[in-house]
Amino acid sequence: xxxxxxxxxxxxxxxxxxxxxxxxxxxxxxxxxxxxxxxxxxxxxxxxxxxxxxxxxxxxxxxxxxxxxxxxxxxxxxxxxxxxxxxxxxxxxxxxxxxxxxxxxxxxxxxxxxxxxxxxxxxxxxxxxxxxxxxxxxxxxxxxxxxxxxxxxxxxxxxxxxxxxxxxxxxxxxxxxxxxxxxxxxxxxxxxxxxxxxxxxxxxxxxxxxxxxxxxxxxxxxxxxxxxxxxxxxxxxxxxxxxxxxxxxxxxxxxxxxxxxxxxxxxxxxxxxxxxxxxxxxxxxxxxxxxxxxxxxxxxxxxxxxxxxxxxxxxxxxxxxxxxxxxxxxxxxxxxxxxxxxxxxxxxxxxxxxxxxxxxxxxxxxxxxxxxxxxxxxxxxxxxxxxxxxxxxxxxxxxxxxxxxxxxxxxxxxxxxxxxxxxxxxxxxxxxxxxxxxxxxxxxxxxxxxxxxxxxxxxxxxxxxxxxxxxxxxxxxxxxxxxxxxxxxxxxxxxxxxxxxxxxxxxxxxxxxxxxxxxxxxxxxxxxxxxxxxxxxxxxxxxxxxxxxxxxxxxxxxxxxxxxxxxxxxxxxx
Numbered sequence: 001x002x003x004x005x006x007x008x009x010x011x012x013x014x015x016x017x018x019x020x021x022x023x024x025x026x027x028x029x030x031x032x033x034x035x036x037x038x039x040x041x042x043x044x045x046x047x048x049x050x051x052x053x054x055x056x057x058x059x060x061x062x063x064x065x066x067x068x069x070x071x072x073x074x075x076x077x078x079x080x081x082x083x084x085x086x087x088x089x090x091x092x093x094x095x096x097x098x099x100x101x102x103x104x105x106x107x108x109x110x111x112x113x114x115x116x117x118x119x120x121x122x123x124x125x126x127x128x129x130x131x132x133x134x135x136x137x138x139x140x141x142x143x144x145x146x147x148x149x150x151x152x153x154x155x156x157x158x159x160x161x162x163x164x165x166x167x168x169x170x171x172x173x174x175x176x177x178x179x180x181x182x183x184x185x186x187x188x189x190x191x192x193x194x195x196x197x198x199x200x201x202x203x204x205x206x207x208x209x210x211x212x213x214x215x216x217x218x219x220x221x222x223x224x225x226x227x228x229x230x231x232x233x234x235x236x237x238x239x240x241x242x243x244x245x246x247x248x249x250x251x252x253x254x255x256x257x258x259x260x261x262x263x264x265x266x267x268x269x270x271x272x273x274x275x276x277x278x279x280x281x282x283x284x285x286x287x288x289x290x291x292x293x294x295x296x297x298x299x300x301x302x303x304x305x306x307x308x309x310x311x312x313x314x315x316x317x318x319x320x321x322x323x324x325x326x327x328x329x330x331x332x333x334x335x336x337x338x339x340x341x342x343x344x345x346x347x348x349x350x351x352x353x354x355x356x357x358x359x360x361x362x363x364x365x366x367x368x369x370x371x372x373x374x375x376x377x378x379x380x381x382x383x384x385x386x387x388x389x390x391x392x393x394x395x396x397x398x399x400x401x402x403x404x405x406x407x408x409x410x411x412x413x414x415x416x417x418x419x420x421x422x423x424x425x426x427x428x429x430x431x432x433x434x435x436x437x438x439x440x441x442x443x444x445x446x447x448x449x450x451x452x453x454x455x456x457x458x459x460x461x462x463x464x465x466x467x468x469x470x471x472x473x474x475x476x477x478x479x480x481x482x483x484x485x486x487x488x489x490x491x492x493x494x495x496x497x498x499x500x501x502x503x504x505x506x507x508x509x510x511x512x513x514x515x516x517x518x519x520x521x522x523x524x525x526x527x528x529x530x531x532x533x534x535x536x537x538x539x540x541x542x543x544x545x546x547x548x549x550x551x552x553x554x555x556x557x558x559x560x561x562x563x564x565x566x567x568x569x570x571x572x573x574x
């Protein structure tokens with residue numbers, strides 16, 4: 001109620017107390033001869049000394065005034081009708097118990113509003129507990145302001161250079177926030193606006209945040225000192241108005257159907273694993289005699305496939321890995337195919353029990369993992385195969401000759417399309433039921449719409465793309481400079497670039513609900529928070545003398561391939 005009274009701009013009006021300061025504290029009579037509402041010392045202290053004498057003009061007939069409360073009720077109500085509603089509401093109700101009783105009757109306020117403003121008010125049925133006194137005071141005050149020239153106008157021009165689409169008042173109308181298509185958020189101090197000082201309007205800007213958003217600012221709201229802005233860039237941002245609009249948080253929209261329960265469980269579990277020593281490490285050494293460039297997990301992280309420059313394809317059984325049985329690491333190799341290709345094996349992917357490998361010998365080969373890696377098909381290409389992606393309805397292959405070639409597994413892996421929208425080799429790829437996403441040495445990420453059968457969008461990046469991970473509408477990209485980039489795949493708009501500490505090429509990146517994992521030729525693997533502005537949860541330093549060439553992450557199991565001959569595995573402790 002106090003806030004509502006203040007909004008009527010009556011806080012500076014004298015409020016007559018009912019107790020005469022010249023009387024003893026026990027007196028309940030004020031100078032106009034009626035019972036005082038403030039009957040104890042506490043209320044006197046709250047309202048201050050009696051000011052009732054100020055209500056009576058000097059030289060008036062006090063004897064006559066002392067009898068005003070003896071007038072008939074109808075006469076008093078008639079007199080009240082000609083007095084200002086704010087004066088009645090905030091002052092006269094404190095003069096006597098009798099006046100307070102009369103002015104607390106909702107029917108008199110309803111009649112007052114009906115007589116002065118004949119149209120139905122409020123437009124809908126008043127809810128239970130509707131404050132008719134306050135409503136009447138507000139209604140009359142606003143009518144007086146706008147009908148009798150009670151408002152001053154000021155124009156603030158020094159804040160924006162484009163259309164202003166969002167405006168918001170806070171701090172009881174003393175502060176104003178504006179958002180514009182110039183992407184700026186501006187705070188204005190309205191307290192000093194005065195028609196006698198027109199120059200202040202050019203100095204009213206208290207703070208302006210340039211590029212507060214990456215799109216038009218369309219909405220502003222606040223609660224106490226927290227300001228919330230919404231933009232066409234899909235972000236919601238929170239700001240601290242008490243600290244000159246310091247940005248405190250940015251919220252990205254979660255995709256429709258996002259599983260918050262699973263995300264929370266994964267997030268907490270990964271944090272516990274990597275921050276509290278919950279992972280065991282194993283090194284598999286008996287599979288290759290040359291650099292391992294391709295690594296892939298399948299069967300929920302129980303099986304691992306590795307491809308090497310020794311042209312071998314090796315399958316590892318990870319189920320038996322146990323720190324209590326360190327000798328098992330030397331026996332984990334389940335199967336090795338010698339001369340699986342005639343060139344370096346550069347890419348491995350799978351779908352159910354079908355394994356797909358790509359090599360510098362220009363071949364794509366398919367293998368049956370359920371039959372000890374029996375070769376089932378060979379697809380001959382025209383250039384070195386650098387990346388592959390396999391689904392039940394499509395096999396997509398990226399090659400050194402800038403092409404993306406697609407095959408249909410349902411039709412015996414017959415070639416269906418050869419797409420050319422890159423100007424340099426295609427290095428990484430992801431596929432789902434809607435899009436084929438490819439990253440290239442030409443510094444672009446291309447998005448091909450499978451349904452529309454056309455290139456949907458090309459996102460340009462500052463450095464060429466080395467790796468990507470595409471899940472839950474997040475497209476994470478690693479580049480040759482060591483930075484990672486986030487693209488929102490709901491419309492494939494670029495979000496931001498992050499420096500997570502790598503000093504060389506990001507050769508692998510894997511995104512999950514619990515963690516974002518990256519590897520680099522700087523010989524480190526970084527386990528990051530899967531958030532905006534990812535922070536490091538744990539750093540895994542390679543004990544190899546050469547670079548880390550690839551990683552894979554599945555069911556909380558992490559594997560890495562290196563420029564040496566080994567495969568490294570991290571598993572949760574049992």
